[in-house]
Amino acid sequence: MDETALRGLIDGIRRGTVSPDDALGSLRRLPFADLGFARIDHHRPLRQGMVEAVYGPGKTPGQAATIVTELLAASPSTPVVLTRADPPTVNACTDRHPHGVITNSDQPSDQGRAPLSTVVWRPAPARPERVVVVTAGTADLPVADECAATLHAYGLTPARVTDVGVAGLHRLVDQIPTLVEADAVVVVAGMEGALASVVGGLTGAPVVAVPTSTGYGSSLEGITALLSMLASCAAGVTVVGIDNGFGAAGAVARMFLNPARTIPDLPGSPT
Numbered sequence: 572m573d574e575t576a577l578r579g580l581i582d583g584i585r586r587g588t589v590s591p592d593d594a595l596g597s598l599r600r601l602p603f604a605d606l607g608f609a610r611i612d613h614h615r616p617l618r619q620g621m622v623e624a625v626y627g628p629g630k631t632p633g634q635a636a637t638i639v640t641e642l643l644a645a646s647p648s649t650p651v652v653l654t655r656a657d658p659p660t661v662n663a664c665t666d667r668h669p670h671g672v673i674t675n676s677d678q679p680s681d682q683g684r685a686p687l688s689t690v691v692w693r694p695a696p697a698r699p700e701r702v703v704v705v706t707a708g709t710a711d712l713p714v715a716d717e718c719a720a721t722l723h724a725y726g727l728t729p730a731r732v733t734d735v736g737v738a739g740l741h742r743l744v745d746q747i748p749t750l751v752e753a754d755a756v757v758v759v760a761g762m763e764g765a766l767a768s769v770v771g772g773l774t775g776a777p778v779v780a781v782p783t784s785t786g787y788g789s790s791l792e793g794i795t796a797l798l799s800m801l802a803s804c805a806a807g808v809t810v811v812g813i814d815n816g817f818g819a820a821g822a823v824a825r826m827f828l829n830p831a832r833t834i835p836d837l838p839g840s841p842t
Contacts, residue, residue: 609634609638623642624652624653624654624721624817625638625639625642625651625652625653625654625656626654626655627653627654627655627656627657627660627687628655628657630660632659632660632662632663632664633663635653635656635660635663635664636660636663636664636666636667639651639653639664639667639668639692640667640668643668643692643693648693649693650691650692650693650694650695650724650725651671651691651692651693651724652689652690652691652692652720652721652724652817653671653688653689653690653691654689654717654721654817655687655688655689655717656687656688656689656690657687657688658688661673661688661690664690665690668692670692671690671691671692672690672691672692672694672720672723673688673689673690674688674689674690674691674716674717674719674720675688675716686713687713689716689717689720689721689817691720691721691723691724694723694724694725694726695724695725695726696726697726697728698725698726698727698827700727700754700755700827701730701752701753701754701755702722702727702728702729702730702753702754702755702756702757702823703729703730703731703732703749703750703753703755703756703757704718704719704722704729704730704731704732704756704757704759705732705733705735705743705746705750705756705757705758705759705766705770706731706732706733706734706735706759706760707734707735707736707737707758707759707760707761707762707766708734708736708760708761708762708785709733709734710761710783710785711759711760711761711783711785712733713816714759714781714783714814714815714816715731715733715757715759715781715816716816717816717817717820718757718759718781718816718817718819718820719731719816719820721816721817721820721821721824722820722823722824725820725824725827725828727820727823727824727827729757730749730753732746732749732750735766736760736762736766737763737765737766737769740769743766743769743770747773750770750773750774750776751773751774751775753774753776754776754777754827755776755777755778755779755823755826755827756770756774756776756777756778756779757778757779757780757781757819757820757823758770758771758778758779758780758781759781759783759816759819760780760781760782760783760796760800761782761783761784761785761786761790761793761796762785762786762787762790762795762796763786763790763795763796763799764780764782764795764796764797764798764799764800765799767780767799767800767803767805767808767810768799768800768803768804768805768808769805770805771803771805771806771807771808772804772805777807777809777823777826778805778807778808778809779808779809779810779811779819779822779823780800780803780808780809780810780811780819781810781811781814781815781816781818781819782794782796782797782799782800782810782812782813782814783796783813783814784813784814792813793813793814794813796813797810797812797813809822
């Protein structure tokens with residue numbers, strides 16, 4: 572249940588096209604639906620302007636497909652996102668709901684397993700904000716792909732700047748105009764994670780940094796990049812958890828989609 576659906580329900584009652592009993596039946600689904608193995612938060616889009624994503628790992632394909640079905644049925648306009656799904660889970664969900672847009676990374680997941688996918692149903696209408704997703708290296712692409720797919724669900728279509736890590740800084744210099752014109756930038760980097768500080772010093776846009784678990788030696792599976800980004804000398808860089816492309820997209824979405832930012836004019840307010 573998002574704001575659009577709730578307004579439609581109220582308008583239907585006012586026009587007489589929705590009976591009080593039908594409206595009550597719809598509202599009983601607020602704030603969550605109990606599926607036995609999961610409690611689905613239908614109130615989140617109305618409360619936060621954010622979707623409740625389905626996290627693939629740890630769920631059976633059937634459980635994931637049932638949750639996706641519940642979310643799609645709850646509101647005709649709310650995006651639905653399935654993240655980090657293996658091929659059997661993707662197949663189970665798309666067999667029931669074939670209109671999802673699947674983003675497959677070209678890179679295998681850790682330990683040689685098949686690439687994980689993000690699937691988006693009913694993406695939001697396109698928004699005007701300009702978001703750029705920057706990656707230090709090709710190995711960072713799976714995290715960047717998850718971020719870009721989630722941004723797409725929110726109606727944000729990011730530009731991509733790839734393989735511009737600090738070991739070859741001249742590659743990034745060529746992209747400075749893109750960074751300067753952005754409304755928000757996501758920086759995805761492993762190794763020592765220095766790219767976030769460099770980008771943060773080049774653009775005035777909000778920068779969300781994502782450390783990845785890629786790297787040699789003392790990269791410590793992303794901990795070195797995480798600490799480096801947290802200690803950034805570029806003021807105001809936001810840092811999410813290791814490999815959390817979904818979380819980075821959520822941070823950007825909160826900047827633009829918070830329903831509290833839209834405040835109706837009050838009687839007598841200056842115009």
